Amino acid sequence: MKYNFDKLSERRHTHSEKWNVKDNELPMWVADMDFMVMPEIQEAVKKVATNGSYGYSFPTEEFFKAYQNWWKSRHDIEIDTKSMIYVTGVVSALDSLVRTLTNAQDNVMILSPVYNNFFTVVTSNNRNLIVSDLIYQNDNFYIDYQDVEEKIKKHNVKLFIFCNPHNPIGKIWSKEDITKLYNILAKYHVQMISDEIHCDIVDPGYKYVPAMSISKDIITCIAPSKVFNLAGLHSALTVVNNPELKNKVEAAFYHDDIGEASYFAVPAVIAAYTYGAEYVDELNQYLLINKEYVKNYLKDNLPHVKYVSGHATYLLWLDISHYGLPSDVFAKELREQTGLFINDGLHYGKNGGAFIRINIATSLDNVKDGMSRLNQFLKGK
Ligand SMILES: Cc1ncc(COP(=O)(O)O)c(C=O)c1O
Known part of the structure; x- marks a missing residue:
């Protein structure tokens, strides 16, 4: 790949809205990406x-x-x-x-x-x-x-x-x-x-x-x-x-x-x-790797969390209805107990109450960390 999507921009303690979180927290919420902006744009x-x-x-x-x-x-x-x-x-x-x-x-x-x-x-x-x-x-x-x-x-x-x-x-x-x-x-x-x-x-x-x-x-x-x-x-x-x-x-x-x-x-x-054409092609390839990781991780480790996203955006829509928790409570407790910050589905309408939204436009390492925090939260539930 020409562009390195494993290398992230350091956004903690900057004025990033997404990363305005505690040091132990992992923000996978608001829709922006953690990758370095394309060098041609920076120039x-x-x-x-x-x-x-x-x-x-x-x-x-x-x-x-x-x-x-x-x-x-x-x-x-x-x-x-x-x-x-x-x-x-x-x-x-x-x-x-x-x-x-x-x-x-x-x-x-x-x-x-x-x-x-x-x-x-x-x-x-x-x-x-x-x-x-x-x-x-x-x-x-x-x-x-x-x-x-x-x-x-x-x-x-x-x-x-x-x-x-x-x-x-x-x-x-x-x-x-x-x-x-x-x-x-x-x-x-x-x-x-x-x-x-x-x-x-x-x-x-x-x-x-x-x-x-x-x-x-x-x-x-x-x-x-x-x-x-x-x-x-x-x-x-x-x-x-x-x-x-x-x-x-x-x-x-x-x-x-x-x-x-x-x-x-x-x-x-x-x-x-x-x-930007090559950048966007490579970005979409990288995002697909992250999406596939989440899909497989859920299948193997958290089969009751259903992956229901389509083929666009870097925002994953997951069905958490099995756990019987309203999504705002789910998201709040998830953040409090593990530091993983995602969006609750109710934010997107009354019929979003059994879903959460996760932003995977970050490194695969962060996505792995996010999945492991989700797993930790759901253990025994
Ligand atoms: C569908 C949609 N429209 C608009 C926006 C925000 O657009 P802007 O930042 O240009 O106001 C978002 C951001 O997440 C979005 O998802």
């Missing part, structure tokens, strides 16, 4: 750091072209640079989009379990949440299309926020899934937003389907922050193909003060999307 950041002036910045044509080339070469889709809007983060974008596309008290639909901020961007904006639970069957999750349609009709839903691939279940939605969902939404004039922040993190041999490839009406949020570990640089894109709507969204981002480029993000993103 690009260092180069502009020595300039000595970190003033207001703008995203250059090269920046938008880098996104365009990446999506064309990796995801077989041509995104018009005119449809791209810079935004500081995907959550900020979703938050602003909810205000721009709906009115107070309107109904917004999501599929649960899902990334926790999907709930807050709706409720904190004084909109009502309409939740359709995913169907959990044979260790897999499925969209309940009938429930989605019935609730849209009943509640006059205006907006739908989709996660593609889906955090926390790690599922890559198929072309058929997205088409079927989009057709229901289009029938009732429900605007669809697709959050595709995890799209580059897929098991080798797998590909995600950009929702935009089903319909250009779907507003899409994309970013290099998960796959290249750049969340602290605050940079993402929202793609809106309808020019009138694009202007409206851009004005809202400007008004919300989330549309101004970060000085360091611009060169970092260009470097990521220009030089």
